[in-house]
Amino acid sequence: MTNGPIRRIERERVEDRRDSVLPTAWIEDAAPPRAAERRSWLLQERAEAPPAPVALREGAVAPPAPERDGPVLVMLGADAGPALAELIAHAEAGARVYALVPPGWGTADKRLLACPKVLVRRVPEVPVSGVHRTGAAQLQSGPWTLRLDAAQTEAFRMVFLRLFWHEATEEAWTGGRQLAWRAAAERPFDVPEVPPSAPVRLVPPSEAGLDTERASLHLATLPLPDAAPRRLWVRAGGEHHERLARLVRDGAEVVWDELGLPDLAARDDGGTLLLPGSGDRLRIVLTAAQAGEAARLLAGPARWTFRVGARLGDHARDGVRLWLPGETAARAVERQQQIAVADVRAASIRVMEETAPATWPPPQPLALTVRYRWTVVPPLVPAGAAEDALHARWRAVDQEWASRLDRLWEALKSAEKHRGSLGRTFSRLVSALLGFERTQREALAEVARLRKERPSALGPAAAPPMFARLAELEAQAAKLQNDLEDAERKAREDEEREKQQRAWQARIEAAKTDLGARREALAAAEARLAGVRAELTTHDEAPEPEDKKARKDRAARRKKLSDEQTRAEKDVAALGQEIASLGKRIEEPFVFQPPASAAARKPGNRFVPAATTARAAPAVPHEALPEVGELRSRGQQRYLVIRDWETLAAGEAAAARFPADLVSEDA
């Protein structure tokens, strides 16, 4: 067990593989030096100086002079360098030289172009590079030169003739600045087909095989034989290991070294050499002497050996390379292989220290030791797992708890302010407010205590009593608020009543004062009215003058008096109404009018929140929250997520309670 956060754990394991057995493998090791051997037929370029040419029929040594008279036949196939050099030497000596070249062959060699008598023909494929001159011929294949005996020389000549006359497509001759190719002219005769018994002949791919019995076999292009030869040289690689293993089990020694030889089967008494080609291939039946040299060459040491069931520890030396089946290259033994195993998910957090992969990935076959490394991953909350609804429900309970306490606290605080302002406004309430202050102080203390509690922390059993107590406090705060308001309202009404009485009294006094003046003004107005009326009567009773101007003046006078009468009547009427009104005001009794604002006030408009009345207790979950971690769920599955090793035990208990899987979060 460990401490701190729950994280992934890195683990490793080391395995020793020295005793491992490789089913099949090519093993390259430093080969012992090849014993020096003087060969006469199979010569290697640079490595062996060619002996003086031998007159094959008589065995006598002839001078190595270029041909001057007899024609020289040259094939310029692959590895044509030596043959081309010999061609030029013979041609410069004056010999008539006939050359076969592959399609597209050309030359800018001024020495060759300057030679007077070289006839070159292109054929679809030149099977080999070689030179035939009077009584002797030799072929080149890679670094090797094979001297032919008399029968082979003649057969090679026939192969040359058959290609030259029957297969040529274009021809050109030297003597100019360049070779001017033209279509090959028709042959002058038929060249007989080279009989199957000929020691040198072209064979179709279907006949391109070698006799492997008791032979040392060197394969360059041919497929593996079905029967086991004595010794098989085949290019080391990652293929055909099963067939090679079968040949080894059948008694063949399978080796390889880069000798540069073509396909070759050699026994002490004969052999066959098969040169490469895309179509027909040149097959050379070796003489006993040639085959003997080839057999001794193939019996020599080789860098590569094909092994079946090799113990790995036996080939762990420096410099040794192995080529395993299916691989594209050889490689050395690897001292230790590091293998990173895939992360392993622990079945539970508690067993993470002991968790290992169920299976071990195989190491590479050439690993001498192998070190596995892997990471143990704790059980993790799965993607998509969301917070469990229990948390939401408890959070709602806690939020309601907190909000109600907050509102209660604000109400009590508001009541305190209200109480202060009342005290400052209404001195008559001072004694009553003292009682309110004590009640309020006790309620605030209780709220402060409750704010430290959370229903979710106390669980489903303790939460309902807490809400019941909260409801009591809310009721108490509401009552306090109401009492304060009642006291305030009563004080305000008293104050308003006194104010209204003072105003009523002032109005009566003013009316009484104004009534005397108005009565005097009425008397004056009535007098003026009577005078006007009288004057008007007089006017009306006076006779109509004759004079037009006097009549006109009299009418004007009449008009003026009429207007004055009307104006005086209005004044009298108005003053009479004022006097009546003033009398009514003086006699009016005092009536208290409660202040309209206080009557119209509604609870919602108060600046202080209304005290809460008793409320129903919230829906408290029947499950308590986990003691540690976070409960999540996906579908019907619940997960308890913990993050520290210290909470493991509590987490296990909590997880068992729900039930839920105990998991961690990936860091």
Add this chain to the structure above:
Amino acid sequence: MRAVLQSEISVVRVAVFAEMAWLERRPELGLLCRAARDDGNRITPATVQAALPGLSDAGARNVIAWCALLGLCDRHGGLTALGEDVAETDEAPVPEQGIYDLWLAQHPLFGARALAAERLASTRDGRFEMIKQLPFAPDLGTTFRSVVEPRERFVVRALPSANGQRHCMARVAATTCRLRWTLDFGAGREQWQLDGAIDATQGGHRPFRHEPETDGLDLWRLAETWGHGPLAAFGRWQAAEQRLAVAFDGLTDAEQDAFRKTLKLQRVDVPGKGSYDGVTLEGVPIGPATAPDAARWALANFVRDLSRRPAYRSRSEVRRTFADVVEDTPLEPSRPTLPAHDTLIDATWHRDRPELFWSLAAPVDLAPRAVAPEELGPLTIGAPAVAATSPAPTGAIRVPYRGDWSMRRLVDRLLDGHRPAKVLLCDRYVRGDGNLGALKLLVQAVRAVEATAAFEVWTGDEETDAAQIRALTGTAPRLYRDVFGRSAPHDRYFLVRPIGQSAFGWQMSNSPLDARPGAPGAGPDAPLRWRDLLAYRVADDVGPAMRQWLNGGAR
């Protein structure tokens, strides 16, 4: 050899009093002459009475006399040439007398003849001093055909005159006339013709071309005459060979090839027929004057033949080519020699033609079988076979040049003592009378050994007369393209399926059909004239089609 002799002919135009006769259509005389021609070429009273029934004897005699007068017969009734002409043409001369305008020409080849004649009206404009001596008289009694109106024929029967003095009134003549005498020595034909323009009576000139006539000259006698005359400057005339022996130097390639030469002769004489200037003698047969000339000539022709048909040639074919170039030519009697192979390729004539050098060198250097020294040595054309100094290679048959082998001898060697059930001849060319004649001999020779032997022919010649071959062999030939596709053989092959024995065959450097009999009607045992033939025994080294045939497949 051909020559055109030309000569300008002077034409005289005269007005003369003459007795003329124009040939007019007279069917009754034609009938009479034909009856006479069928009755011994004689007009007799019986003949006349047979032709003209109801005529009395006196009347018949009068008719004969009239015919004689006309010149159809003589006084005894014998039909004249004119009478025979009347029998052919139904045209008989109708005599008349008067003044005629005659255009007269004279030459040794055709004598004096009137080219044309016109009747003249008599006038009083003439003056006595205008009468002149007649330059020459036309051949009297000869039927002339007018060169102006070829349908018009006339006869100048007589030129009546006093005291035998023939006079005329000369007229201005602006007629041109040329004689062209063509001598074709090779074809043995000659003909002469007059052409030119005649001044017409109405004015102007009318071109004319006289219908050709022959003279019957012995041309080769004339050539021999010339050989000793103008031709002697060019060479020696060989009358027996009818050719001119000349030196090789100076001959053009074409003359060497054709054995003909064109010579320009300043003047030639034709005995009795005149002399002619500036004669071009075309295609004069020529031959070598000496043996060295023949040798150089033969080699030159041989090289040109190689150059014209550049191809790789085996030594055997080279020898055949040389023989083809020389044999049956004027060179053959001189027996020119083909140089030895080494001499040939070391020569310098092919220095600028490397393909010719390689065409000779490569087939010998790259022969599948060594070429025999005799074959590589010189070849003298026409010389009898020289005994081979080296034996034929093992399993080979060599028929030497001019070996005089009979076809039977060759077949015996080819069959090698076996009785053939079937033989097959593969030969590219089985056509032409010579080859088919040799094929006939070959078939006869095979069937002389085994009468029931089947004989097949495969040939590459698309123009082969299959019916003719089938008539000779009893089997229709097959074509190479059907048998070998595009891998037709070059050489000839003679394959044998013996009765009860393994099949075998021969690859031959030349065709047995190349042999030619010395005389017509020769049989299979008669000696033949051979060129080189070398046959190698083959078995399984032949191509697939022939191998299949040997193994009993194919047809």
